[in-house]
Amino acid sequence: MxxxxxxxxxxxxxxxxxxxxxxxxxxxxxxxxxxxxxxxxxxxxxxxxxxxxxxxxxxxxxxxxxxxxxxxxxxxxxxxxxxxxxxxxxxxxxxxxxxxxxxxxxxxxxxxxxxxxxxxxxxxxxxxxxxxxxxxxxxxxxxxxxxxxxxxxxxxxxxxxxxxxxxxxxxxxxxxxxxxxxxxxxxxxxxxxxxxxxxxxxxxxxxxxxxxxxYWDVPAHGNNEFTEDYYVNKLRGLLEESVRIRLMSEVPLGVYLSGGIDSGIITGMMSKMVDEPIETFSVGFGSEGQIGELSQAQEAADYFGTNHHEIVVEQGAYAKYLKDVIWHNDEPVADPSALAVFLLSKMAKKHVTVVLNGAGGDEIFGGYISYKVGMLNNRYHRLVPGFVRKGLVAPIVDSISPHLPSKFYVGMKSASHEITEHGFLFSKSVFSEEDKHSLYTGELDSRISHDSFNKATDILFNNATEKFGNRQESLLSRMMYADTRSYLVDHILLETDKLTMSSGIEARVPIIDHNVVEFACSIPDSLKLKGMTEKYILKKVGKDILPKATQQRKKRPFRIPIGTWFKGELMEMAEQAMDDSVIVREGYFKPEVIQDIMKKHNRSELLYNHKLYALLVFEMWSETFLER
Incomplete structure (x- = not known):
């Protein structure tokens, strides 16, 4: 490495x-x-x-x-x-x-x-x-x-x-x-x-x-119909092999343990392959983290008998380390949890040089709520005739649109018009096209020649459509393909590499061994998202590995109290950064629109947390790299 x-x-x-x-x-x-x-x-x-x-x-x-x-x-x-x-x-x-x-x-x-x-x-x-x-x-x-x-x-x-x-x-x-x-x-x-x-x-x-x-791409999803036991046993064997070959090292190894299914399966498999207790590492945020993710991780660590270490990230860490995170990432990535990976790696370096983690499980085995929403939306389009959606629902949406935040508006539009791909992409978005054009100065606006949703649809879905054929029948596969080729690579893996290497840590990711991925693509959609049970086939693999509480726990996102922190020191940090802003001084954004976003955040933080954080990260990236 x-x-x-x-x-x-x-x-x-x-x-x-x-x-x-x-x-x-x-x-x-x-x-x-x-x-x-x-x-x-x-x-x-x-x-x-x-x-x-x-x-x-x-x-x-x-x-x-x-x-x-x-x-x-x-x-x-x-x-x-x-x-x-x-x-x-x-x-x-x-x-x-x-x-x-x-x-x-x-x-x-x-x-x-x-x-x-x-x-x-x-x-x-x-x-x-x-x-x-x-x-x-x-x-x-x-x-x-x-x-x-x-x-x-x-x-x-x-x-x-x-x-x-x-x-x-x-x-x-x-x-x-x-x-x-x-x-x-x-x-x-x-x-x-x-x-x-x-x-x-x-x-x-x-x-x-x-x-x-x-020379390689995520393969088209197959239509093979073997028994459920076949897929479970084959996948278990591939994952065990993937974990085993990643134990090759002449230096100490550990696992980033979240308490969820993916890292839990890796820890459980690894614990049977080594003689000494595994070193495991977890992170939480403030008091919420201590009673949430950290308690779940500790539960798994106790079950597997690991030497467990944990760190709690407090609000003040952003002011101290955010510029370091941005420097190591190179590219601006508006992810508040990046600081957790950065500090977790600093702690892990005191004990190990190599860590395994569970990255890729959601993209490869169907773990995101957006997949459920996309499939429900797709079912709605099938059951409700187009003239009803366009004749009855669309006028209602259009009439109330001036009173809705843009994200809700576009999300509702996706339910009244056949833009399933846009609806899926919008579930992952921060600023809409309208939001961005109102933010830009005239000079910057004149240099923008594309729509980001159309561009992403072209890159991710049109390619996937060529690979997977029928749009309706393979929607889940296409959504997972899009996430694997974009969100996983350009967000999760980028930060995993840069922020572990910032501390001289090598991260290994057994779930996305290409042999595992190729087999996962052959598993029918019905065994990934079965009804409303996400990662169904992976959960079956984990049945004999994980503690019962982990198996039965409903999936929930890694929670970062960004809203709470934007009421305190993080907001002070944002105000100071925007007060003498490079992105305003260089003529990118209108200062009055940035101020309006900050004011609206104070009234409705849920809708504006990620917008404000994206602006803060871009501002600090500009300070770090453009004014070096």
Whole structure:
């Protein structure tokens, strides 16, 4: 586990050193560089496997292929044995070296042989060609920027910003989407000219040009009808294997335990595979957290006999650490729970270097309430004729719309018109299109040329429609696909990687092992959302693993008392930030509209908490990166 950075098309040793230095936190144990004509590869290492011999960059036998890599290849021992049988010679015991020999054997198709999480850069000296690759689910990040014929890449954007050719400025299209969804979409970032390499993609650079190719996607959901027991037993076996291979480490491991089903199953499986008690870590918020999530996590920890550690995040922590969270995230993500991951990782680092967590369970097995709402809405569209919806319901909605908050209005519109995808996306939104255009200055408004909902529908649902066919029959699959390719990658996994690595912690996510995901896609929708029971098949797997209270507990979101905190120190922080606001000074937003949002928040906090938080995060991101 580490951070990678580098460039192609020019030479600059000082720049490479600066890029490595700024991501020191990702790899405090070691660093390495490779410089040659037209290439620079930099690496920061967090030692987990082959502590003595895993120095990077790593090369092949004749030093014509070089690689730097961030991640873990869980099947590297099998791959190594096969490569040795084919005549390849290894000089390290690390998983990194299999990449150069796989490339010699299979070329760019080496990615199909890898099981794990990874982002790597591989330089072929003979062909003067650079290959970048990112893992199938996007667990590890990889950013790039092409200026002229110069390519720069890194695990974190802040490394790219060390190049004077990249002047930090706002990507207004990404800003427009961020205000709606709290994160950016697809390959865009908030930095103009900086892109993400998408999950399951490779990028090749040669002769000043780049070519991007997709090698994997979440597969189409199958229509196989095996017995329920078959799916339960098969899934249990795959999850056990996924947990087992993620215990590969020469340093201490632990689990982030929430008290829910996903992390509980991982903890239960892991506890049967190790001899010593597991180190588990949980976080709560103030007194609410202590009687809520923390008590549930403690209950599970007692059941599994773990060495349990917990931390309570108080309101004052935002003023102290929010800028650090934004700095490490690189991209603005308007998620109040990010601070919890940041502080939890600080605590966990005192005990372990690797943690497993339950990320992905909701997206892969159907755990969000928005799926229930979407399916009910879909059923309503089927049962109520269009002329009734449009002739009776729509006029009522239109007549009362001036008196409704925009989110309620669009949500009701989705019930009276056939815009199921918009209704689903709106359940995840903060600002509506109308809200945003009223917030923007005339200059910014003139630069916006798209509707965020149409854009997200195009990227996520139209692609899914091509994959899954009939819109009505496969709505649940398409909603889960959309969340897996967007919310999971650009929100949850982004924060998981950046905020664990901020403390030198490696996070492993067994639920989104690609073998598990591919099998999950073959499970019928009726065994994911059965009636109104979410994650039905996963709960069946957990029946013999979890304590009864965890099995019977209704799902509820991870609760953050943001409303309470916006009545105290967090509101003072927001007022101070907006008082001398970069986003106003730079001509993005109308100051009177921001003030109006703050006033309305005081009268109706439930409707404005996340709007205000999204503005605060963007303001602090602007202060951090635009005024550096």
């Amino acid at each position: 580490c951070g990678i950075c580098g460039f192609a098309g020019f030479e600059d040793e000082k720049l490479l050193k600066d890029m490595c230095s700024v991501i020191h936190h990702r790899g405090p144990d070691d660093n390495g560089m490779f410089l040659d004509s037209g290439i620079g590869l930099g690496h920061r290492r967090l030692s987990i496997i082959d502590l003595e011999g895993g120095h990077q960059p790593v090369h092949n036998e004749d030093e014509t292929v070089w690689v730097i890599y961030n991640g873990e290849i869980y099947n590297f021992l099998q791959l190594k044995a096969d490569l040795v049988s084919k005549g390849h010679r290894f000089y390290t015991s690390s998983d990194t070296e299999v990449l150069v020999h796989l490339y010699e054997e299979y070329g760019d198709k080496l990615v199909h042989h890898l099981r794990g999480m990874f982002a790597f850069a591989l330089w072929d000296m003979t062909k003067k060609r650079l290959l970048l690759a990112r893992d199938r689910l996007g667990i590890k990040p990889l950013y790039y920027s092409l200026t002229g014929n110069k390519l720069l890449f890194a695990s974190e954007i802040k490394a790219l910003l060390q190049c004077e050719d990249i002047r930090p400025s706002v990507n207004v299209a990404a800003l427009h989407d961020y205000l709606t969804f709290r994160h950016n979409l697809a390959d865009e970032t908030m930095f103009q000219g900086v892109h993400k390499l998408m999950p399951g993609h490779t990028l090749t650079y040669s002769g000043g040009s780049i070519f991007i190719s997709q």
